[in-house]
Amino acid sequence: MSTRVSLFYFSLAYVLCFGDASFFGIPKLCLCRCGLVQTERQGILFRKTADVPSQFPWVVTINTGNRVVQGSLLTDQHIITAAEPVYGVPITNLTVNLGVYDRCRGYSALNSDVSEVTINPSYAPANLNNNLALIKLRYPVTFSDSISPVCLPYYGLQEYDQVCWTASWALSSANASTCIPRVATVPTLPAAGCYHGTNDDTVTQDKACFVPLGAGSILCNIDIGAPVLWRFSSSFPYRLVGVISSSTTCEDTKTPLYTRVIDHITWIRDVIQSDCNCI
Numbered sequence: 001m002s003t004r005v006s007l008f009y010f011s012l013a014y015v016l017c018f019g020d021a022s023f024f025g026i027p028k029l030c031l032c033r034c035g036l037v038q039t040e041r042q043g044i045l046f047r048k049t050a051d052v053p054s055q056f057p058w059v060v061t062i063n064t065g066n067r068v069v070q071g072s073l074l075t076d077q078h079i080i081t082a083a084e085p086v087y088g089v090p091i092t093n094l095t096v097n098l099g100v101y102d103r104c105r106g107y108s109a110l111n112s113d114v115s116e117v118t119i120n121p122s123y124a125p126a127n128l129n130n131n132l133a134l135i136k137l138r139y140p141v142t143f144s145d146s147i148s149p150v151c152l153p154y155y156g157l158q159e160y161d162q163v164c165w166t167a168s169w170a171l172s173s174a175n176a177s178t179c180i181p182r183v184a185t186v187p188t189l190p191a192a193g194c195y196h197g198t199n200d201d202t203v204t205q206d207k208a209c210f211v212p213l214g215a216g217s218i219l220c221n222i223d224i225g226a227p228v229l230w231r232f233s234s235s236f237p238y239r240l241v242g243v244i245s246s247s248t249t250c251e252d253t254k255t256p257l258y259t260r261v262i263d264h265i266t267w268i269r270d271v272i273q274s275d276c277n278c279i
């Protein structure tokens with residue numbers, strides 16, 4: 001079978017499985033996998049701390065000129081992060097570091113300029129409702145062990161009231177951990193539960209949060225834009241179920257809130273449609 005024909009069947013299978021075609025047109029597909037971590041690709045036992053480079057190869061850092069926040073690679077050209085840190089920032093101020101492992105040493109595999117920032121059209125700065133932005137890299141990246149995308153969630157995936165993963169350069173109170181990304185597993189609550197526990201006006205309908213509420217010490221210094229990840233089991237890929245909406249420190253008793261990605265999936269798919277989408 002020629003490449004063209006097998007690609008056709010491949011795309012057809014994708015469309016049949018995911019049902020995207022009727023709503024969004026057929027996304028450009030590439031023969032690559034999303035949501036897989038390097039250790040698993042190599043068949044090594046999965047470890048809970050990111051003690052190998054690029055365990056979560058979709059995690060990127062975004063420098064705005066004033067601060068450094070996190071994001072996740074969705075395709076070969078788009079990063080998702082929170083809207084708040086990039087809202088009103090000129091694109092000439094923004095750089096994205098991909099394939100970063102040790103942030104203290106300034107090492108990065110790839111430094112990319114930005115060609116466009118798409119703020120969620122319903123973003124509300126006052127209460128951080130719809131706090132998401134999509135950042136387009138100037139040039140498409142080539143995927144590798146240290147740079148590869150995360151999968152998007154699907155309808156019906158309910159990640160809250162379950163345990164999720166998050167990765168950040170500053171999860172632990174131990175100072176050493178701020179250089180190297182750490183992975184934590186945390187239980188999550190839906191918006192109603194988060195609001196009940198916090199009475200915080202930024203708990204909008206599209207949010208969920210980590211528990212225990214008000215116990216800031218478990219997750220220290222979570223960066224804005226960091227991913228909240230979920231997977232069905234260890235043989236399934238990671239899906240990006242949330243994007244951290246506000247930063248917290250060990251001293252805060254504020255619980256980290258995240259924006260639920262599934263609530264914005266139509267907008268996201270629309271923006272990234274012509275990129276290279278892995279399956």
Ligand SMILES: *[C@@H]1O[C@H](CO)[C@@H](O)[C@H](O)[C@H]1NC(C)=O
Binds near residue numbers: 065088089090093
């Ligand atoms: C852009 O970056 C410069 C530093 O390079 C910073 O002083 C300035 O505040 C930034 N602008 C915005 C809007 O963040």
Ligand SMILES: *[C@@H]1O[C@H](CO)[C@@H](O)[C@H](O)[C@H]1NC(C)=O
Binds near residue numbers: 174
């Ligand atoms: C972390 O660093 C601060 C300031 O440098 C220091 O006071 C504190 O004791 C350090 N904490 C740990 C756990 O090493």
